[in-house]
Amino acid sequence: MSILLVYQFIIYVNNITIEILDNGSNEGPTGRSGNRVTYMRLGKLVTRLIGLRIDKPTVPVLRSRQVTALITAFLKPVKEFLTIGFELEGKLTLQTYYTVASSYNRLNAISGSYPDQQIDFTKVLFSQGKMPLTRNILVNRVEKGLTFKWDASFTLKAGRVFLTVFMLGRLSGNYMNSSGHI
Structure with a gap:
């Protein structure tokens, strides 16, 4: 007999969702931490930075x-x-x-x-x-x-x-x- 345990942890800081852990850490955390965003895209875990241009656009x-x-x-x-x-x-x-x-x-x-x-x-x-x-x-x-x-x-x-x-x-x-x- 095997049991599949599915759970989700949501980490909040100042009422803002920071990370979501689905099925433990097997899939990795998703969410936003500072200017870093992690999410699933086409079945792969993606992490990227959110940039903000402050210089004059060319x-x-x-x-x-x-x-x-x-x-x-x-x-x-x-x-x-x-x-x-x-x-x-x-x-x-x-x-x-x-x-x-x-x-x-x-x-x-x-x-x-x-x-x-x-x-x-x-x-x-x-x-x-x-x-x-x-x-x-x-x-x-x-x-x-x-x-x-x-x-x-x-x-x-x-x-x-x-x-x-x-x-x-x-x-x-x-x-x-x-x-x-x-």
Whole structure:
């Protein structure tokens, strides 16, 4: 007979959670201690320092911050779709789906130079992997919404269609997963 003992210790200092020990010390402590944060990420224990820049930011730093702000605002509304589109690629590269999507679009979908950077929507990618890109896509605006047309020979081979509509003016996105029902 074996018994699995599961317990959790939470260490508080001045009503602030400092460390959480799950299942004893086998998994290690998680939490914050000063400017050091320890947590589980992709099944591994990670410790990092929280830094605070006090010097005046350089142009490359400002450029990077602007790219981060643009990509984050753009990808946030379609995060659920990105889970489907980049999950496998993320597992293959031992990264999260969002890290893979963000990295690709940061490097490929930004045009212009600081401070006039913008997203080049022709280079944005919402999915990565072996599935080929849909060809001959036509979108028409009709009275009650949008109609989509694409190369049907592609659809028959893939078996699934994922449609993403991104409304730039509202920074919102919607997607539809056909799950093979076209």
